[in-house]
Amino acid sequence: xxxxxxTQLSEDVFxxxxxxxxxxxxxxxxxxxxxxxxxxxxxxxxxxxPYAELNSTALTGSALAFSSNTLSxxxxxxxxxxxxxxxxxxxxxxTIQSDxxxxxxxxxxxALSNCQRLATTAAxxxxxxxxxxxxxxxxxxxxxxxxxxAARLRAVAADCxxxxxxxxxxxxxxxxxxxxxxxxxS
Numbered sequence: 001x002x003x004x005x006x007t008q009l010s011e012d013v014f015x016x017x018x019x020x021x022x023x024x025x026x027x028x029x030x031x032x033x034x035x036x037x038x039x040x041x042x043x044x045x046x047x048x049x050p051y052a053e054l055n056s057t058a059l060t061g062s063a064l065a066f067s068s069n070t071l072s073x074x075x076x077x078x079x080x081x082x083x084x085x086x087x088x089x090x091x092x093x094x095t096i097q098s099d100x101x102x103x104x105x106x107x108x109x110x111a112l113s114n115c116q117r118l119a120t121t122a123a124x125x126x127x128x129x130x131x132x133x134x135x136x137x138x139x140x141x142x143x144x145x146x147x148x149x150a151a152r153l154r155a156v157a158a159d160c161x162x163x164x165x166x167x168x169x170x171x172x173x174x175x176x177x178x179x180x181x182x183x184x185x186s
Contacts, residue, residue: 006050009057016054029075030083034148038077044070100172108170115160123153 017023029035029043048063100108126134126149131141138145 006059009052009059011057014052014057028083029073030080034152035075035080036077036144036148037142038075040072041075042070042072044068096170097172100170104172108172112160112170116157119153119157119160123150123157126150126153 015023025045027045029041035041045068046066048065050059050061050063052059096105096108126146134146134149135141138149
C-alpha cells in the first residue's frame, strides 16, 4: 500500500515550480481506466497538490489546484487490454486509523456511509437513468460504457461500505492540522 508522508520530508521530494513553468508526468491510462473501445479519447488531469514555500520542507497546510491541457489520443483497445489495471491490484476498502476518535471518527463514518449511498445511487442512474444526462457527462450512451461506469460505481460503493479491512487506511490528521481526511488507493 502506498501512503504519502506529510511530515519530516527530505529536500529531494520537493521540486520548485516557478511561475509559468510546466511539469510533465507520464501516466498509463490503461492502468487506470477500462479502455474497451478503440478510438479517439480526450483526456486531462485536474486536482490539488500540497506545497511548501520556496527553500522549505514544511508543507503549508494548503494545496494548489492544477489542471492539465486536454490531450486527444487514439486508443487501440486490444493493446490497452494487455496492460494490467492498477485498480484490479487493490483490495477492498479502508481501515480507519486510531487517530480518528470522537467527532472526527463520527464524521469519517458518516462520509463513508454517504460515499456508499451516493455511489450506489449513481450506479443505478448509470444503467437505467437519463440517457441525455449520461451523454452530457460521458459523451456517449453506449450500453457497454454505461455498464462499465455502473460497475466502477458499484466498486466504489463496496469500497466505502467497509471500515475494518482492506489495504487502504483512513486518517484524521493531515499536514499537522486536525481535520477529517481520507487517503485511498482507489
